[in-house]
Amino acid sequence: MTDRRPRFQPVLDLPDDWSDALTVVVRGGTVALVERHPDDVAPGAPRLLLGTLNGAACFAVDLDGDGVPDLVGDPDLVDSLLPLMALHGRVDDLHWTLAGRAVQLVEWERTHRFCGRCATPTEPAPGERARRCPECGLLAFPRLAPAVITLIERDDGAALLARGRGFPVPMYSCLAGFVEPGETLEDAVHREVLEEVGITLAEVRYAGSQPWPFPHSLMVGFEARYGDGEITIDEGELVDAQWFRPDDLPQIPPRLSIARTLIDAWVARAT
Numbered sequence: 001m002t003d004r005r006p007r008f009q010p011v012l013d014l015p016d017d018w019s020d021a022l023t024v025v026v027r028g029g030t031v032a033l034v035e036r037h038p039d040d041v042a043p044g045a046p047r048l049l050l051g052t053l054n055g056a057a058c059f060a061v062d063l064d065g066d067g068v069p070d071l072v073g074d075p076d077l078v079d080s081l082l083p084l085m086a087l088h089g090r091v092d093d094l095h096w097t098l099a100g101r102a103v104q105l106v107e108w109e110r111t112h113r114f115c116g117r118c119a120t121p122t123e124p125a126p127g128e129r130a131r132r133c134p135e136c137g138l139l140a141f142p143r144l145a146p147a148v149i150t151l152i153e154r155d156d157g158a159a160l161l162a163r164g165r166g167f168p169v170p171m172y173s174c175l176a177g178f179v180e181p182g183e184t185l186e187d188a189v190h191r192e193v194l195e196e197v198g199i200t201l202a203e204v205r206y207a208g209s210q211p212w213p214f215p216h217s218l219m220v221g222f223e224a225r226y227g228d229g230e231i232t233i234d235e236g237e238l239v240d241a242q243w244f245r246p247d248d249l250p251q252i253p254p255r256l257s258i259a260r261t262l263i264d265a266w267v268a269r270a271t
Contacts (some may be wrong), residue, residue, distance in 0.1 A: 033098075
């Protein structure tokens with residue numbers, strides 16, 4: 001049976017046939033997906049080739065870059081721009097991930113126009129998704145910040161969820177934090193949990209991962225078993241942390257996040 005699911009392929013060079021094109025328009029943190037070539041969307045705007053989707057070339061254009069035309073004459077395009085988070089659910093997961101890739105790469109191009117070592121203007125590196133300094137040779141690759149996120153389950157079936165101090169709503173989620181240099185992902189899970197809630201873990205298992213373009217993270221999900229200790233929160237990071245049962249949950253993250261995937265998997269196991 002033929003697999004007809006859409007396929008995205010990252011590429012650095014234009015395909016032979018790119019009469020069909022999909023352009024991700026980026027302005028600030030807002031995006032719009034347009035089934036047109038970038039020259040027809042915003043001629044003169046900086047653009048990046050993202051890859052191909054079922055053979056069609058996929059581009060990103062930066063409406064905040066130099067030489068961008070006035071778009072007042074295209075109100076439909078301006079009105080279609082949405083924050084990346086708000087775009088979720090309006091397009092399928094593949095196109096949402098593509099939009100996130102575009103936002104991350106546009107931001108990387110914006111912030112790496114000059115060498116971080118000698119301040120010389122950089123240029124695209126041939127054959128690489130990178131920018132190179134022609135003066136000192138420094139290569140700058142797109143930034144990616146790995147972070148671990150963990151669902152901790154107790155033997156009685158309860159799971160630990162916490163409310164972060166920066167959450168804009170009273171929502172509870174899994175514990176998460178960025179990986180430190182020199183750490184394994186598993187080391188980061190143990191450290192973050194101990195720092196944030198004061199408990200140790202008996203077991204840590206990889207569960208999955210998710211690109212998280214806010215602004216350039218890779219979320220690496222884990223399931224863990226409670227080991228020892230009482231909850232003692234880091235008040236600089238958390239407002240509260242509690243053990244919850246699957247039939248008595250607080251407000252939890254929306255389905256777009258890996259946190260919700262981990263929570264849903266726990267609820268399914270527990271019930």
